[in-house]
Amino acid sequence: MKKERTKKKKGIKEKYNATSFFYDKRYGNIQFQKYDEIIYPEDLEKTLIFDAGCGTGLLSEYFQKMFDSVDQMNFKYVGVDISIQMMQNFMKKLNKIQKKVSNKYNLILADLENLPIRKNSFNLLISITSYQNLPDIRKGFEESLEILKNNSLMIISILRKKLEKENLIxxxxxxxxxxxxxxxQRIEDIIIKGLKIIKSPF
Ligand SMILES: C[S@@+](CC[C@H](N)C(=O)[O-])C[C@H]1O[C@@H](n2cnc3c(N)ncnc32)[C@H](O)[C@@H]1O
Incomplete structure (x- = not known):
C-alpha cells in the first residue's frame, strides 16, 4: 500500500516536472477564473498565506493584478510544491518583479503529506486544484490544517472529476x-471557502 502511494506520488511529480514549461499557457486562464470566483482582496489583509501546491505561482501574478501598489499588499506568502520544475518557473517570475514585492514570497519544495512547518503558524490556507493529486487527500488536508491557527480562512478547490461533492463536504x-x-459546470473544480474550527468534544 505504502509502495503504491510512493509510486503514485513519484508519477505526479514527474508529470508536473515534465509539463511545467507549458502549464501557464494551457491553464493560466482557467486558474485565474477560479481565483476570480473566490479570492477577494480583503481575504488577504494581514495574513500569512500558505499556498498548498503553489505550482508556477499563477496566484502571485493574480495578486499583483489585484492590487494597485505594493503598499496595499498587506500579506506574506509561503508556497509549497513537490515539483522542482514548477517551483523554478515560480522563482523566475519572482526574479523579474520589484524586490519589495518578491520579498513577500517564500517557497518550500516539500510534500503536502509531510510538511516541514510548525503547527499553528498560518492564518490563511489557499489551495487551488492541488489536493486531488495526493494519494491520500484526507491526510494531506489534515497536515495543512495543523499548521493553521484556529478560525483561519481556508479557500480550497479540488478537481470535480476526482471527487464526489457530498464526500468532500x-x-x-x-x-x-x-x-x-x-x-x-462552467468551473472544473468544486471550490470551498470556510473557517477552521476545532470542535469541542462535548
Ligand atoms: C494543477 S497544479 C495547481 C497549481 C496552482 N495551485 C495553480 O493554481 O496553478 C497542482 C500542483 O500540485 C502540486 N502537487 C502535487 N502533489 C503534491 C504533493 N504531494 N505535495 C506538494 N505539491 C504537490 C503539483 O506539483 C502541481 O504544481
Missing part, C-alpha cells in the same frame, strides 16, 4: 465552518 463539515461552496 461531509469530510470538511466537522473541520470548518463552511461559508461558501461553488459547484458549477
Amino acid at each position: 461531509s469530510f470538511f463539515e466537522d473541520k470548518m465552518e463552511i461559508l461558501k461552496v461553488i459547484d458549477e
Whole structure:
C-alpha cells in the first residue's frame, strides 16, 4: 500500500516536472477564473498565506493584478510544491518583479503529506486544484490544517472529476465552518471557502 502511494506520488511529480514549461499557457486562464470566483482582496489583509501546491505561482501574478501598489499588499506568502520544475518557473517570475514585492514570497519544495512547518503558524490556507493529486487527500488536508491557527480562512478547490461533492463536504463539515461552496459546470473544480474550527468534544 505504502509502495503504491510512493509510486503514485513519484508519477505526479514527474508529470508536473515534465509539463511545467507549458502549464501557464494551457491553464493560466482557467486558474485565474477560479481565483476570480473566490479570492477577494480583503481575504488577504494581514495574513500569512500558505499556498498548498503553489505550482508556477499563477496566484502571485493574480495578486499583483489585484492590487494597485505594493503598499496595499498587506500579506506574506509561503508556497509549497513537490515539483522542482514548477517551483523554478515560480522563482523566475519572482526574479523579474520589484524586490519589495518578491520579498513577500517564500517557497518550500516539500510534500503536502509531510510538511516541514510548525503547527499553528498560518492564518490563511489557499489551495487551488492541488489536493486531488495526493494519494491520500484526507491526510494531506489534515497536515495543512495543523499548521493553521484556529478560525483561519481556508479557500480550497479540488478537481470535480476526482471527487464526489457530498464526500468532500461531509469530510470538511466537522473541520470548518463552511461559508461558501461553488459547484458549477462552467468551473472544473468544486471550490470551498470556510473557517477552521476545532470542535469541542462535548
Ligand atoms: C494543477 S497544479 C495547481 C497549481 C496552482 N495551485 C495553480 O493554481 O496553478 C497542482 C500542483 O500540485 C502540486 N502537487 C502535487 N502533489 C503534491 C504533493 N504531494 N505535495 C506538494 N505539491 C504537490 C503539483 O506539483 C502541481 O504544481
